[in-house]
Amino acid sequence: MSEKPAYNKPLPDLRPEDATFWEALKEHRFILPCDDAGKPFWYPRKYAPGTLSQTSWTDASGNGTIYTYSTHFIGPSKAYKGDPPHIVALVDLDEGPRMMTILVKDEDGYPSLDPEDVTIGMKVRIVFDDVTDEITMPKFTPAA
Amino acid sequence: MPQDALAAVVATQSEHAALKWNAMLRDAVTVEDVLNDRWIATPFHAMDCSLVSDGAAAFIVTTEARAKNMKKKPVYITGIGEGFSHQYISEAESVASVRDGLGRAGRRAMEVAGITPQDLDVAEIYDSFSFTPLIALEGFGICGVGEAGDWVMEGNAKLGGKLPMNTHGGLIRQAHLGAMHHIVEAVLQLRGEADDSAKTEFNGGNHQVPDAKLAITNGSGGILAATSALVLSSEPPSAA
Numbered sequence: 387m388s389e390k391p392a393y394n395k396p397l398p399d400l401r402p403e404d405a406t407f408w409e410a411l412k413e414h415r416f417i418l419p420c421d422d423a424g425k426p427f428w429y430p431r432k433y434a435p436g437t438l439s440q441t442s443w444t445d446a447s448g449n450g451t452i453y454t455y456s457t458h459f460i461g462p463s464k465a466y467k468g469d470p471p472h473i474v475a476l477v478d479l480d481e482g483p484r485m486m487t488i489l490v491k492d493e494d495g496y497p498s499l500d501p502e503d504v505t506i507g508m509k510v511r512i513v514f515d516d517v518t519d520e521i522t523m524p525k526f527t528p529a530a
Numbered sequence: 531m532p533q534d535a536l537a538a539v540v541a542t543q544s545e546h547a548a549l550k551w552n553a554m555l556r557d558a559v560t561v562e563d564v565l566n567d568r569w570i571a572t573p574f575h576a577m578d579c580s581l582v583s584d585g586a587a588a589f590i591v592t593t594e595a596r597a598k599n600m601k602k603k604p605v606y607i608t609g610i611g612e613g614f615s616h617q618y619i620s621e622a623e624s625v626a627s628v629r630d631g632l633g634r635a636g637r638r639a640m641e642v643a644g645i646t647p648q649d650l651d652v653a654e655i656y657d658s659f660s661f662t663p664l665i666a667l668e669g670f671g672i673c674g675v676g677e678a679g680d681w682v683m684e685g686n687a688k689l690g691g692k693l694p695m696n697t698h699g700g701l702i703r704q705a706h707l708g709a710m711h712h713i714v715e716a717v718l719q720l721r722g723e724a725d726d727s728a729k730t731e732f733n734g735g736n737h738q739v740p741d742a743k744l745a746i747t748n749g750s751g752g753i754l755a756a757t758s759a760l761v762l763s764s765e766p767p768s769a770a
Contacts, residue, residue, distance in 0.1 A: 428620055435621075459569040474571070476620055486620045501572075 390496040393517035395465045403432035406443055411522040414514040416448040418481055428483035448512030449529065450477040453484055457501045472498040477510055477526055490515070490525045499527065533573055535679025536660040537564035540577050540702055542687050543657070547699025549689075549735030551726040554581055555703045556733070564660075578660040580701035587710035589717060594766060605720045609645070609761030611638025613669075619753040625665070626675075632757035633669020635748055640670070643744075643761035647672040651742040652719045653693050654712035656750045656757070657700040663687075666748060667695075670759070689737060697724060697737045709749025713760070716745040720764040 400408055407430045410417045418426040419441045421434030426444055434441055455475035460466065473489040489499040495515025509529040516522045541561050547553035559577065567575035590600075597604035615631020616622040640646065647670065655663040664678040672693060673681045681687070687695035698704045698715035705711060718724045719742045726734025748759035 429618065456571045456573070457569070458571040460571075484620045486618075 390494060395461075395517075396463065397518065397521050403441070404430040406430075408521065410443075411514060411524055412516075412520070414522065416446045416512050416514075416524060417443045418446045418479070418483060420444045426479075426481045426483050428479070428485045444481075447480050450479040450485070450510055450512075450526065452476070452489075452504065452506055452508045452510060453478045454506055455489065455504055470498060471501065473501060473504055475504070475510075475526065485524075488523075488525045490527050492527065495523065495525045503528070531573075531661060531664060531679050533565060534561060535664060535683055536573060536578055537561040537575075538679070538683045539657070539660040539663060539687070540564045542682060542685075543696045543700045543703045546689060546694075546697050546737050547703030549726060549737040550698045550704055551729040551732035551734035553699040553704040554583060555699070573661070574659055577702070580658050580706045581703075583705035583707060585705050585707050587707050587714045589710075589713055603721050603764075605717045606763045606766050607760055608763045608767045609639035609641070609643030610759070611635040611640075611642065612756075612758045613638070614756045616755050617752065619755075622754070628754050629665050629669040629675070631669075632666060632750060632754060633671070635757040635759040636666065636670030636672075636746060639746065639748075639759040639761045643763070643767075645744060645761060647693075650693055650744050650746055652697060652716065652739045652745045653687075653695045654697070654700075654716045654719075654745060654747040655695055656709050656712060656748050657696055657702050658706075658750065660702065662750065662754065663695060663700075665754065666750075666757070670746065670748075672746075689739065694739050697739060709747065712747045712749065713762075716747045716760075716762050720745055720762055 419430045420426040421437045422439035453476040455473050457471050457473050459471045475489050476484050477487055478484050491499050493513055495513050510526040511529045513525050513527050514522050515525050538561055544559045548556050548558045564577045567577045570576055613632045613634030615628050622628050655666050657663045667673045667678040668675050686692040719739055724738040725736040727736050743764045745762045748757055750757040
């Protein structure tokens with residue numbers, strides 16, 4: 387297996403309303419934003435959709451099911467040039483929300499899962515890819 | 531949606547763009563050409579994706595009274611509708627909720643105009659990707675749920691078919707200027723000005739739908755999220 391390349395792709399633009407989320411990921415904890423009734427939602431933001439209550443946070447299992455996916459043969463910018471195809475998936479988290487993510491083979495978030503190894507309805511679990519000292523990306527891999 | 535159905539949208543619109551004097555892509559392609567094209571992101575080959583274009587389009591919206599004093603025959607807005615189902619695609623509940631959300635635009639526009647899909651002569655349907663018009667055809671009620679793919683593959687969207695669609699080639703073959711050219715093309719169709727045969731220097735052809743009186747057109751924003759639609763008519767709305 388090839389060595390994991392240095393990360394040269396765009397990084398998230400951290401904002402006050404999602405800093406808590408990224409700080410938890412850095413500690414390899416997956417948390418979800420939720421409303422004042424404790425209902426989790428995706429994506430992180432300051433006010434909960436629907437109720438407009440202040441967002442609070444809840445621990446999440448990191449387990450989910452593939453709702454659908456697409457194999458991307460080119461990336462969104464030059465930083466992806468020459469990369470092998472990667473799989474963008476919508477994952478239905480066990481806690482309810484649906485999240486867009488990337489599917490990978492291994493625990494360290496690399497390389498991409500092969501398209502022939504993906505099926506709709508497949509169980510997946512989170513892996514934490516420490517792409518820089520500051521940023522950890524949540525990616526998913528087939529559940530054991 | 532079968533891959534062949536997506537390719538049939540591209541092939542259909544490429545035949546129309548071959549006649550449209552100012553289309554960026556003038557070559558007619560086959561379903562097989564599309565299926566053999568390079569992948570961008572499944573289920574889309576490069577030809578399934580809309581173009582990147584610089585350009586401009588314009589139309590004047592004014593009162594009936596003023597329009598009557600202008601040189602060209604006016605076209606009337608007889609119906610308008612809007613629909614919305616989600617913000618980001620991860621927040622979309624299902625294909626059905628998206629179809630219903632964006633479909634509301636077309637269904638409402640036809641309701642306001644007092645017409646049914648069977649009354650339409652031409653459809654200029656927003657086509658960011660080959661899939662986009664298929665879900666709109668179903669959402670608007672032009673096709674039944676799950677039937678749009680077969681409907682296009684059977685040739686119903688071609689010039690001469692049941693309801694010619696994107697007679698200018700659309701965003702996939704003519705140019706991507708939002709939905710501006712969809713409206714411009716609908717106006718040309720309803721005025722009877724969509725025969726480009728005289729534009730010999732541009733190798734123009736005839737993409738006029740004979741005797742077109744009623745058109746539907748729409749635009750969309752976000753990821754299949756927000757849609758608005760117009761019913762345009764060659765005749766003024768009835769006083770009743």
